[in-house]
Amino acid sequence: MLTLVLTVCLQAEPTRCKDERIDFNGSATACLVQGSPIIAEWGSDHPEWTIKSWKCGRSREG
Incomplete structure (x- = not known):
């Protein structure tokens, strides 16, 4: 299984970023x-x- 990894930042605080993961089959x-x-x-x-x-x-699972 694959994962879409999005790097996203808060619009109100552009230096506050994180990675979001979405499973993709x-x-x-x-x-x-x-x-x-x-x-x-x-x-x-x-x-x-x-x-x-x-x-x-x-x-991450495999």
């Missing part, structure tokens, strides 16, 4: 192609955060 190529709409949805659900970057990586 698919290949690395699929993660790169299909990641954008998942990330856009996360951004819509969390308007107080700004997405600075994202990447596909291995899940």
